[in-house]
Amino acid sequence: MAEGVKRRYDSTRRTAQAHENRLRILEAAHALFVAQGYGATTVAEVAAAAGVAPETVYAAFRTKLTLLRRAWDLAVGGDDREVHLLERPELREVFDEPDLRARLARFARVNTAIMQRTAGLRLAVEHAADGDPAAGELLAEIDRARLDAMGVHARAAAATGRLAVPEATCQDVLVATTDGALWRTLVERRGWSDEDYAGWLARLWVATLVEGVDVGE
Template identity: 70%
Template sequence: MSDGVKRRYDSSRRREQAQENQRRVLAAAHDLFVAQGYGATTLTQVAAAAGVAVETVYAAFGTKVGVLHRAWDVAVGGDDRDVHLLERPELRAVFAEPDLATRLTAFATVNTAIMRRTARLLRAVRGAAGADPAAAELLDTIDRARLESLGEHARAAVATGRLAVTEDACRDILFATTDGALWLTLVDRQGWSDEAYAAWLAGIWTASLVR
């Protein structure tokens, strides 16, 4: 093996190892933030759970809120690819559905999957926001991004000609029903299945939004 090939191989191995370390850190952080809260979790605990040195965590993410922010991004998208949620195949399929009632039903299913990944973590972010300004800023960023995303759904709903409310009202109804609280109450607390929750959410949206 030539020196050039060996250097490329070693560099590739180092990148892969770094990426794997980051995935383990984010998975560990997610579980610890959910289980014991953001404030009670230290990066030393995260590093120990991930099986890496705490210096590795700081080098990759900078701060604890940096870990939280990246863990949130991964939870929303379902993986660590740098692809906006609205550009992911499951959401593109939702937007491609021409019938509004069918579209909302499909979106309810997709959103339920997102809630399973994010609702508990968002509860942890909210719990931290009252005492940690960086967490409060992250929560504001999350809410603004979610409102903007749901505005896209509302604009697309108008274009179907079947929306029963104004565009702003549609956006706000979707925003109010996708903040994780309903999923936590009905699925996490009351024991509903995700399928039952998605069907109920689709019914609520269809009754409220479709003309």
């Protein structure tokens, strides 16, 4: 019986260690892709930064492109749980807010947090896509997923009866303002705080999208 308990303990410990290794590898890959670019980063460098052997990286992810994909997924969600972004608690709270103005303010705060995690990596994917067809496909997938997600937000906004523009226009406005470019410009380059950025984004969305809002408010 004791031997069986020991085997279960060893198995649990190995599983936990493998999970920790994966997270360290993904965090190291993210940092290196942002700092020096996807093309210039080697699996050996990722392994060294994560404190594991290159073979461990290949065993967990097989290819550098898969490593980039999983690093992106981790950055978007903020953790490695297999829960779609729109089903995560912070987004469910956005959709549960009945007042469209308050909802957009909530969404601006959530989106700002996502930009903190993803904007740099998004830029690395864009640069990689210039010369790597597989990275280009990943970028297209990322953009399709964001377009679909903003469509969900736009439909929900329209359902409140307070949307000042057509649903398709709302989707386009959200898509245009959530790819990381604005966050990089205002926060990274111009020195805005994330709090200031989230407040400005909320005001922009409310003024553009909510019916009956005085732009001077």
